[in-house]
Amino acid sequence: MLIFVGICGAALGAAAYFALGFTPIEAGLLALVIMLGGVIIEERRTRRRAFARLERGVEEMGHLLATDAKAGQVLSQRVNALADLDLGPRLDMIEADMSVLGTVVRQVAEAVSDLETAQAAYAPSPKENFDAIGEPQHRRAPTIALDEVKRALDEGRLVHHSRPILTLPQRKIHAFDMVPRLHVDGGRLAEPPEYMPIPTGEGTVVLRRIDRICAEEGIRIVRRARLSGDPVRLLIDLSPASLGDKPALDQTLTLLAANRAVNSDIVFALDYEDWTSLSRPQSDGLASLVQQGVSVALRNATTLRLDFASLAEKGVRYIETTAAAFLKSPATLTDFHSSDINDYIKRFGINLVVTDLETEGEILALLDDGIKLARGPVMGEAGPLRPDLRDEGDDSLRRAAAR
Incomplete structure (x- = not known):
């Protein structure tokens, strides 16, 4: 400027x-x-x-x-x-509450220690505990020779019976278990533990064949039930041997793809121990089945300390455990109270099924615990299917599989 x-x-x-x-x-x-x-x-x-x-x-x-x-x-x-407040009595009260709380915590710790000591002293041996829970039936060695099983399959002597899963307390049918039985010499019906092959060598091939026959018959049954206007939900046993074999898996996927409308009525059941030991290819095979709309059931669960959210994402809708384990030793299954576990599992869309019920007293005990689904001899033995579901003239599934 x-x-x-x-x-x-x-x-x-x-x-x-x-x-x-x-x-x-x-x-x-x-x-x-x-x-x-x-x-x-x-x-x-x-x-x-x-x-x-x-x-x-x-x-x-x-x-x-x-x-x-x-x-x-x-x-x-x-x-x-703050200077006008008289904090002396309040501090004394807080100190007294903390003293009481410390006493309670100490008493709880002593009670837990006593319970653990008593449980260790009176716990059955591992073998006894395993027997109480129930050994998976298909783990036992078959008593019928493999050649006899193959000959029976060739002659069409594998029959399919059903075992009801009922609701409590109404005892209405919720679903059916498919029970494949084998006609042997003398006209006797052999149960699956008597003839089901061990998944090794030639036994694996026969086991896959049985799985395929059961899957075809199961799909045929739910299809007939839909056509008759009275649909049923069917649990069909499936082995890891079929999940890990691509030709066997492709045959099952072809059947499901041809009958997508009834896939929601089909539940493939695996033993819990088989589920925990599935390989990556087998898990992928099971996931491909779930993508077709079917569900999964876990049989003979020896624990309920599971990640139910993850199981639900993988298509698991049923978990079965034995009445002996659930009623006599619930602490071996879960940390929940037995009256709370069913409601907790139900939150994830999974149904808890208690199996092998033998007395009415066991049913009353399950009612007290809020269990909604059960099966066992006292509620109905395995028997032939309804007459309308045993129609042998429907060959559409076989033609779809052949294509």
Whole structure:
């Protein structure tokens, strides 16, 4: 700004000298007076701006001091209020409560220790405990020779019976277990533990064949039930040997794809120990079946300490455990109270089924625990299917599988 004032003063002095005829001294004095006037005016403007900034700073400082004073006043009031409180009795009460709480915790710890000691002293041996829970039937060595089983399959002597799963307390049919039985010499019907092959060598091939026959018959049964207007839900046993074999798995997937409308009525059942030992290809095979709309059931569960959310995501809708384990030794199955476990599992869309019921007293005990599904000899033995489901004239599934 001062440079501009100097230029203006010099310009006016030069104009007075050349245009107005001023002498050089007069023109210089005029220019000097103009420059001094401009400098004085600019200095006063600068001083006013500085005073204005200073006044604003003082005002802001005053506001800050006022705020600090209010905060100090509030803090002083709170300190005075705390000083007026009589905290002695309250501290004594808190100390007494903490002492009581410590006593309770110590008593609980002593009770838990006593329970663990008693359980260790009176717990059955591992073999006895396993027998109480129930050994998976298909783990036992078959008593019928493999060649006899193959000959019976070739002759079509594998028959399919059903075993009801009932609701409690109404005892209405909720679903059926498929029980494949084998006609042997003398007209006797052999149960699956008597003839089911061990999944090794040639036994694996025969086991896959039985799985395929059962899957075909199961799909045929639920299809006929749908057509008759009285649909049924059917649990069909499936072995890991069929899940890990691509040709066998493809045959089952073809059957399911051809009958997608009834897949929701089909539940493939695996033993819990087989489930826990599934390989990656077998797990992928089971997942491909679930994608077709079928469900999964776990049989002979020896524990209910499971990640039910993960099981539900994998298509598990039923978990079976024996009445002996659930009623006589529930602590071996779950940390929940026996009356709460069913409601907890149901939250994930999974049904708990208690099996092998033999007396009415066991049914009453299950009712007290809120169990909704059960099966066993006292509720109905395995027997032939309904007449409308035993129609042998329906070959559509075989034709679909052949295609």
